[in-house]
Amino acid sequence: MTSARPAGGVRSLGASLLDDVLAETLDPAYAQAAAARAARGEQRAPSRRGGQVLVALVMVVAGLLIAVTYDQAAAKAQGRQEVRAALVRDIQARSELGDELAGQLDELRVEVSRTSDDLLAATTEGQRALDALARAEQGTAALAVTGPGLLITLANAEAEADDDPVGGTSEADPRGRVQDGDLQLVVNALWAAGAEAISINGQRLGPTSAIRFAGEAVLVDFRPVTNPYEVRAIGDPDALAREFLLDAEVQSLAAVSLNFGLRFDFAKEEELSLPAAGSPELRSAELLDTRRAAGTDPTPGG
Amino acid sequence: MIPILGLAAGVLLGLVFDPTVPLWLQPYLPIAVVAALDAVFGGFRARLDGIFDAKVFVISFVSNVVVAALIVFLGDQLGVGAQLSTAVVVVLGIRIFGNAAAIRRHVFRA
Numbered sequence: 001m002t003s004a005r006p007a008g009g010v011r012s013l014g015a016s017l018l019d020d021v022l023a024e025t026l027d028p029a030y031a032q033a034a035a036a037r038a039a040r041g042e043q044r045a046p047s048r049r050g051g052q053v054l055v056a057l058v059m060v061v062a063g064l065l066i067a068v069t070y071d072q073a074a075a076k077a078q079g080r081q082e083v084r085a086a087l088v089r090d091i092q093a094r095s096e097l098g099d100e101l102a103g104q105l106d107e108l109r110v111e112v113s114r115t116s117d118d119l120l121a122a123t124t125e126g127q128r129a130l131d132a133l134a135r136a137e138q139g140t141a142a143l144a145v146t147g148p149g150l151l152i153t154l155a156n157a158e159a160e161a162d163d164d165p166v167g168g169t170s171e172a173d174p175r176g177r178v179q180d181g182d183l184q185l186v187v188n189a190l191w192a193a194g195a196e197a198i199s200i201n202g203q204r205l206g207p208t209s210a211i212r213f214a215g216e217a218v219l220v221d222f223r224p225v226t227n228p229y230e231v232r233a234i235g236d237p238d239a240l241a242r243e244f245l246l247d248a249e250v251q252s253l254a255a256v257s258l259n260f261g262l263r264f265d266f267a268k269e270e271e272l273s274l275p276a277a278g279s280p281e282l283r284s285a286e287l288l289d290t291r292r293a294a295g296t297d298p299t300p301g302g
Numbered sequence: 303m304i305p306i307l308g309l310a311a312g313v314l315l316g317l318v319f320d321p322t323v324p325l326w327l328q329p330y331l332p333i334a335v336v337a338a339l340d341a342v343f344g345g346f347r348a349r350l351d352g353i354f355d356a357k358v359f360v361i362s363f364v365s366n367v368v369v370a371a372l373i374v375f376l377g378d379q380l381g382v383g384a385q386l387s388t389a390v391v392v393v394l395g396i397r398i399f400g401n402a403a404a405i406r407r408h409v410f411r412a
Contacts, residue, residue, distance in 0.1 A: 067314075
C-alpha cells in the first residue's frame with residue numbers, strides 16, 4: 001500500500017485511514033449494488049412494494065429510537081434536577097432544625113450556669129470553684145469577648161478573565177483556593193503572636209477547635225465556613241501585627257498567595273467582638289469530697 | 303416521501319406511547335441513534351445519487367445500529383467504553399457531515 005504512494009512513507013498509513021474516513025462517507029454497498037444492477041442490464045432499482053414497506057418500517061424504527069432516546073435524556077436531566085431540589089430542601093430543613101436546637105441549648109446552658117452560680121455563690125468553697133470556673137471559661141472561649149485586634153482576610157483567587165468559559169465543569173486551580181492548612185497556619189501564627197481570642201467567620205476557636213477540609217469546604221469545629229475567610233484575633237494590635245508578620249510561615253504564605261492570586265490582607269481594628277464558642281461538651285466530671293456539694297463540677301471541657 | 307412519513311410516525315409513536323427501555327439497554331441508545339442517523343443520511347444521499355437500494359439500506363441500518371451498540375458494549379466490558387463511544391461518534395459524525403454536504407450539493411446545487 002505504501003509503495004503506491006512514494007512520497008508517503010510511514011505517514012501514508014495513518015493518512016490513508018483518515019482519507020478513507022473523510023472521503024468515503026457513503027456506504028460503498030450502494031455503489032456496488034448499483035454496479036451489479038448495471039451489469040445485469042437494469043436501469044434503476046426495481047421499486048418493489050416489499051422494499052418500500054421495509055424502508056418505511058426501518059424509518060419508523062429510526063424515529064422511535066430518536067424519540068425514546070430524547071425522552072430518556074430529558075427525563076434524566078429532570079430527575080437530576082428534582083433530586084437536587086429535594087436534597088437542597090432537606091439540607092435547609094436540617095440546618096434550620098440544627099439552629100433551633102442550638103438556640104435551645106444556649107438557653108438551657110444559660111439557665112444551668114445561672115443556677116449553678118446561685119448555688120455555688122452560697123459557700124466559700126463554691127466561691128473558689130466559681131472563680132476557677134470563670135478562669136477556665138476565659139481559657140475555653142466560653143464567653144464572648146470584645147477588644148482591639150487584627151482582622152485578617154484570606155480569599156480564593158478570583159477566576160481569571162482568560163479562563164476557558166466553555167468547559168463549564170472544569171475545576172478552578174486548587175492552588176488558587178484557601179486550604180485548611182492555610183487557615184491553620186494563620187491561626188497558629190496568631191496564637192504564637194499572643195492573640196487572646198480568635199474567630200473565623202464568626203466561629204470562635206476554643207482550645208479543642210479543629211480546622212479541617214471536607215470536599216471543597218473548610219470546616220471549623222465541623223461547621224462549614226466559606227470564602228472569604230475573615231480571621232479576627234483579639235490582642236494588642238501593634239504587638240500582634242509585629243509578631244504575626246515576623247512569623248516565617250506567614251511570610252511564606254504571603255509569598256504563595258501572591259503567586260497564586262489568593263487574597264491575603266490584614267488590618268488593625270479598634271474594636272472587634274467575638275462570640276462565645278458553641279457547645280462545650282462535658283467530657284469529665286468528678287464527685288466532690290463533701291457530701292453537701294454532691295453535684296458535679298461543670299467545668300466545660302470543650 | 304413515504305420514508306419521511308415513516309420517520310415522523312416513529313417519532314410520534316415514541317413520544318405518545320413513551321415505551322420503557324430496559325435498564326441494560328439504555329447506555330447504548332444514544333450511540334444507536336447516531337448510527338441510525340448515519341444510515342438514514344446515507345440512504346437519503348444514495349437516493350439523490352440515484353443508486354438507492356432498499357436491501358442495502360435496511361441491512362446497513364440494522365448492522366450500523368447493532369455494531370455501534372456492540373462496540374460500545376465491548377468497550378464497557380474492557381473499561382474503555384467512553385473512549386470507544388467517542389470514536390464511534392467521531393467516525394459516524396464525519397460520515398453524517400459528509401453525506402449532509404452531498405445532500406446539500408444535490409438540493410441547492412452548490
